[in-house]
Amino acid sequence: MKTSTQDTRQHILDIGYQLIAARGFVSVGLSELLKHAEVPKGSFYHYFKSKEQFGEALIEDYFDEYQQRLQILFGNPAQSGLKRLMTYWQGWMTSQADSCSSQKCLVVKLSAEVADLSEPMRVALLKGTQVVQGAISGCITAGIEDKSIKKLSADETAELLYNLWIGASLMAKLSKDDKGLKQAMDITILFLKP
Template sequence: MMEKPFDNTREHLLATGESIMLGKGFAAVGLAEILGSAGVPKGSFYHYFDSKEGYGVALLERFFATYLSGLDAIVADASLNGRAKLDAYFAGWDRVAEHGSCESRCLVVKLTGEVSDLSEAMRTQLERGIAGIMERLAACIVIGRADRSIPPGRPAEQLAAALYQLWLGAALVAKVQHSRSPFQAARQSSDALLAPVIH
């Protein structure tokens, strides 16, 4: 017997909501729309989530679990030196930009400005997830300095934060401009941050 694609109702609700919220945001989407699209009764929703806010937290937890798993694979890839690991991460942003708006593919880009003022629980989840991203970028920098593909310089944690903020900022500006040029600028700035310092 073939297994249904969404045998897990909780996962089905999260996948459905993510698809809708990537287009409309959090506040503009009501539970009725999510439940209608998912074909799930209201009682089932409250079996898994205590509120829409709790659902939003779970949505972000799910997103970051997948995102960080992808980053962990890059960090663990022994075929890549530290700089190549960062380049692989940057290439992920480039691929998203090639296929359209980042906000239509990334919950961080879509929801950060909106929910940070609406929900402390969701803001905390965003903060935790972003910290996880920067920790992994810092790990790539430490590896790169050990294998000499990245020159010494500012502390790895500071450099990782600067790089992530560059790319997240580029995604937000690209959203306004409907242009890929902010990503090109982010790549150039990243290369400059990772270049050897010439005295």
């Protein structure tokens, strides 16, 4: 069965995500990526001009999929805005608390690593995080409207909470425990509840 070029490109991105999420961008060489993806070097260069362009595409793909998941979660009218947000933070906590052995969040994994290494990758990460913060802000607004969240600035609160959780995730990675994530959860609840 012949696969489409789009399938091959996506396959390279999917394998790259698994490797980079586990070990980082710099430590994963092109030959290792190609070996795991089982594609020749020419196929890689057909889709990506460089490893940096691959990294940028990987980040954009990650955020496209992440945004789809947020739309499903935050678009659930059967739950209050607070319930949707707390489900999101609980999922974040669960994914990051696994002693960070399989880091699933590319933002946590790559921000410090690529911010000074690649301007296109830094910009892709920044744009992606702004989209996530916008979705969080929208859910906060929904919670304010349904009175499950106290009145506050949705945009500023989304930015503050996102920064809190990114910081807690980084500390969980360093300390190899979930104490900071639990503190972030407690602060989030106190901050949002009316």
